[in-house]
Amino acid sequence: MRVSVRLFHTLLLLTMAAFAYAGPLDSWQDTDARQAIVEFVEKTTQEGSPDFVPPRDRIAVFDNDGTLWAEQPVYFQLMFAIDRLRLLAEKHPARAEQEPYKTVLGGDLKKVLHESSIATILDIVTESHSGMTAAQFDRIARDWIKNARHPTKEKPFTGMVYQPMLELLEYLRAHGYKTFIASGGGRAFMRAWVEETYGIPPEQVIGSSVELEYKVIDGKPSLVRKREIGFLDDKEGKPVGIYRRIGRKPVIAFGNSDGDREMLEWTASREGPSLVGIIHHTDSAREWAYDRDSKIGKLDKALEQAGKENWLVVDMAKDWKRVFPD
Amino acid sequence: MRVSVRLFHTLLLLTMAAFAYAGPLDSWQDTDARQAIVEFVEKTTQEGSPDFVPPRDRIAVFDNDGTLWAEQPVYFQLMFAIDRLRLLAEKHPARAEQEPYKTVLGGDLKKVLHESSIATILDIVTESHSGMTAAQFDRIARDWIKNARHPTKEKPFTGMVYQPMLELLEYLRAHGYKTFIASGGGRAFMRAWVEETYGIPPEQVIGSSVELEYKVIDGKPSLVRKREIGFLDDKEGKPVGIYRRIGRKPVIAFGNSDGDREMLEWTASREGPSLVGIIHHTDSAREWAYDRDSKIGKLDKALEQAGKENWLVVDMAKDWKRVFPD
Numbered sequence: 116m117r118v119s120v121r122l123f124h125t126l127l128l129l130t131m132a133a134f135a136y137a138g139p140l141d142s143w144q145d146t147d148a149r150q151a152i153v154e155f156v157e158k159t160t161q162e163g164s165p166d167f168v169p170p171r172d173r174i175a176v177f178d179n180d181g182t183l184w185a186e187q188p189v190y191f192q193l194m195f196a197i198d199r200l201r202l203l204a205e206k207h208p209a210r211a212e213q214e215p216y217k218t219v220l221g222g223d224l225k226k227v228l229h230e231s232s233i234a235t236i237l238d239i240v241t242e243s244h245s246g247m248t249a250a251q252f253d254r255i256a257r258d259w260i261k262n263a264r265h266p267t268k269e270k271p272f273t274g275m276v277y278q279p280m281l282e283l284l285e286y287l288r289a290h291g292y293k294t295f296i297a298s299g300g301g302r303a304f305m306r307a308w309v310e311e312t313y314g315i316p317p318e319q320v321i322g323s324s325v326e327l328e329y330k331v332i333d334g335k336p337s338l339v340r341k342r343e344i345g346f347l348d349d350k351e352g353k354p355v356g357i358y359r360r361i362g363r364k365p366v367i368a369f370g371n372s373d374g375d376r377e378m379l380e381w382t383a384s385r386e387g388p389s390l391v392g393i394i395h396h397t398d399s400a401r402e403w404a405y406d407r408d409s410k411i412g413k414l415d416k417a418l419e420q421a422g423k424e425n426w427l428v429v430d431m432a433k434d435w436k437r438v439f440p441d
Numbered sequence: 442m443r444v445s446v447r448l449f450h451t452l453l454l455l456t457m458a459a460f461a462y463a464g465p466l467d468s469w470q471d472t473d474a475r476q477a478i479v480e481f482v483e484k485t486t487q488e489g490s491p492d493f494v495p496p497r498d499r500i501a502v503f504d505n506d507g508t509l510w511a512e513q514p515v516y517f518q519l520m521f522a523i524d525r526l527r528l529l530a531e532k533h534p535a536r537a538e539q540e541p542y543k544t545v546l547g548g549d550l551k552k553v554l555h556e557s558s559i560a561t562i563l564d565i566v567t568e569s570h571s572g573m574t575a576a577q578f579d580r581i582a583r584d585w586i587k588n589a590r591h592p593t594k595e596k597p598f599t600g601m602v603y604q605p606m607l608e609l610l611e612y613l614r615a616h617g618y619k620t621f622i623a624s625g626g627g628r629a630f631m632r633a634w635v636e637e638t639y640g641i642p643p644e645q646v647i648g649s650s651v652e653l654e655y656k657v658i659d660g661k662p663s664l665v666r667k668r669e670i671g672f673l674d675d676k677e678g679k680p681v682g683i684y685r686r687i688g689r690k691p692v693i694a695f696g697n698s699d700g701d702r703e704m705l706e707w708t709a710s711r712e713g714p715s716l717v718g719i720i721h722h723t724d725s726a727r728e729w730a731y732d733r734d735s736k737i738g739k740l741d742k743a744l745e746q747a748g749k750e751n752w753l754v755v756d757m758a759k760d761w762k763r764v765f766p767d
Contacts, residue, residue: 171636171642249684293644302685302688303688306688310497316497317687317688317689318619318644318686318687318688318689320688324685327681327684327685328677328681329677329678329680329681329703329707331706335710336680336703336706336707336710338680338681338684345685351654351655352655354655354662354664355653355654355655355664358575358653358664359628359650359653360644360686361643361644362628362629362632362643362644362646363643363644377655377662380657380662381655381662384661384662
């Protein structure tokens with residue numbers, strides 16, 4: 116009986132929370148984008164609607180970099196990787212002459228990015244993200260996200276999430292959608308902060324990863340992060356990563372770059388209703404404006420396909436009242 | 442407002458369901474095993490208890506073969522694989538002389554199992570589980586599980602799940618535990634039937650897998666199952682598979698064989714309370730009795746470790762009032 120009473124109490128609180136939930140999507144302008152989202156969510160969640168989607172199938176996936184938080188001048192995780200290698204080189208000076216340390220220590224952020232091949236970038240990431248246990252990495256990432264600041268905006272990185280997207284996540288969850296991240300970024304890196312920031316628990320974070328190895332170290336069962344890419348959750352990897360994790364096609368997917376094209380196209384091919392959206396970075400005043408010619412977050416093919424297939428394109432400058440939380 | 446009213450309605454139904462929930466663990470004898478489970482669940486879910494575990498961390502993982510359903514005379518999925526290869530060989534007679542078809546067609550189930558190397562068994566499984574899209578495989582597996590019958594018990598395989606374990610899953614969920622499967626069996630094979638059978642949704646099924654490839658076939662975005670092992674969720678693979686999926690250590694883990702040893706040991710090393718259990722097959726009258734000398738579900742090292750480290754060992758004959766649902 117004690118159980119039932121506690122459960123009743125919990126459910127009562129949840130019910131009150133549901134009633135307290137008001138003013139969804141407040142940071143969205145009253146434009147077509149907002150209306151398309153509201154109409155889609157209503158028609159898929161109202162019983163009796165011909166487009167009703169049962170709760171178990173209400174899956175919504177979001178890219179992270181450029182979709183839920185900013186990604187300029189370079190992916191924030193790359194700044195984490197570089198900070199980490201600089202720190203390691205200070206502690207172990209002999210490393211400074213070896214790659215990828217040499218590249219990192221020899222240039223500024225933009226130089227590292229623009230003059231490096233993808234192989235070098237991956238090398239910077241795997242080297243900085245491996246050689247410790249999963250628990251150790253988690254502490255390192257939590258520590259960085261708490262203390263690091265954006266080089267030009269001078270804010271914590273978690274202050275550079277998009278307020279309208281936070282509201283969209285909340286709005287979808289209030290309608291029974293389960294929200295997932297499907298990002299090219301590191302799964303473990305994101306898990307260190309996304310629950311607090313987006314309300315998305317670790318088991319709903321899909322991302323790239325290094326291989327893990329189970330080992331008992333000094334009698335302590337541990338998972339060691341190996342210097343080896345396990346999975347790249349980008350481009351054609353995104354539908355694969357999502358299906359591996361969820362076993363179903365999402366109903367809703369949002370992205371912002373060509374790296375999301377396959378995920379969006381695959382979601383749009385769902386039998387039954389689907390909503391596929393692109394965040395278009397059009398706002399040089401409040402954020403950044405970039406698409407076809409950007410090295411980071413290049414949006415070209417996916418934008419073309421969005422036009423042809425009627426995907427929702429969110430124009431940051433026009434459709435959002437504000438960009439960041441404060 | 443419509444939203445809030447519907448949500449209120451849903452929560453009210455949930456609340457009523459919580460009150461209607463009675464008689465947990467009815468098929469368990471009133472022995473130490475049942476008591477240990479109840480005590481653990483109560484102390485980890487009662488607020489104010491020194492062992493209280495917050496809802497977000499209430500993760501319980503279960504092996505499948507031999508833990509949630511039977512596994513004799515061979516893993517049921519191997520029967521599925523063999524049935525599938527026989528069917529393919531009928532349709533394409535030229536295959537009959539090639540491996541692994543030759544082995545499968547040349548012998549009965551026991552012979553295939555006992556005379557084959559692990560490499561041959563894996564070959565039988567990958568060949569029978571690849572070369573189609575994920576959606577096609579899902580239909581094939583659903584069809585098989587509906588129609589196939591156990592060779593000696595002559596029941597559908599979903600009738601060979603353990604009633605006490607169904608009740609344990611339900612009991613844990615009623616206390617806010619999120620239940621996952623972590624099985625050496627195939628992720629896609631299990632996803633085809635475990636939701637209906639155990640109430641475990643596809644995103645909570647961790648298992649072995651073949652590699653998937655995203656491809657647009659005749660204009661249709663598809664995931665193709667490749668003839669290549671993606672992940673083996675067995676032995677030291679289990680902690681890896683669980684962490685990849687969930688990003689946290691479980692609080693509760695149940696298994697039945699040496700393939701679960703690392704998962705159990707890792708779970709037991711959790712900071713804070715943990716419950717680690719082994720289903721010991723001791724019941725030759727109602728099920729099968731086997732442990733150290735069995736090729737399927739061999740339980741040797743894990744049983745030894747259970748004794749040393751005080752893991753819960755469930756004695757099927759003594760601790761369960763009944764084994765199967767009917």
